[in-house]
Amino acid sequence: MGEILQQQSDQQPRSSEGVPARGMSKKGLWFFTVVVIVLIVLVVLFMMMGNSSSNETAITSLDNIVTYTSDGYLPGNIMISPGGTVTWKNDSDITITVDSDPHPVHTSYPEFNLGSVQAGGELRFTFPNVGEYNYHNHLKASQVGTVTVE
Numbered sequence: 405m406g407e408i409l410q411q412q413s414d415q416q417p418r419s420s421e422g423v424p425a426r427g428m429s430k431k432g433l434w435f436f437t438v439v440v441i442v443l444i445v446l447v448v449l450f451m452m453m454g455n456s457s458s459n460e461t462a463i464t465s466l467d468n469i470v471t472y473t474s475d476g477y478l479p480g481n482i483m484i485s486p487g488g489t490v491t492w493k494n495d496s497d498i499t500i501t502v503d504s505d506p507h508p509v510h511t512s513y514p515e516f517n518l519g520s521v522q523a524g525g526e527l528r529f530t531f532p533n534v535g536e537y538n539y540h541n542h543l544k545a546s547q548v549g550t551v552t553v554e
């Protein structure tokens with residue numbers, strides 16, 4: 405017990421004063437300091453790179469956009485990977501719908517009967533499974549589109 409306390413009181417002043425360990429020259433301490441600074445700079449750079457790459461991921465995840473204008477859905481056929489999300493944006497000044505074929509019963513993919521999108525509004529749907537999902541604007545059924553998941 406007494407011995408341990410003595411050892412600790414021996415070590416504490418050494419570390420708090422920053423005196424190098426036994427056998428470490430002034431040159432060694434200088435080198436050690438430079439290595440630590442370089443490591444800190446590398447870690448900061450790495451974290452900045454990590455942040456920028458996660459920003460890029462966020463941007464690409466917004467890329468699956470179908471824009472509706474008075475001409476219909478653009479692109480008419482959007483291709484995504486399984487698990488991808490499509491966003492429909494209504495850039496027209498009328499209400500539209502996104503409903504699965506066939507009109508008017510919408511029975512092909514009932515979970516993909518998204519319903520109305522107000523003028524200026526948008527909605528999203530995630531497609532977990534491979535397939536070809538045909539849809540239309542129920543309020544103007546000649547306007548059709550396809551989501552191809554492959």
Ligand SMILES: [Cu+2]
Pocket residue numbers: 503506507508509510540541542543545
């Ligand atoms: Cu319909």
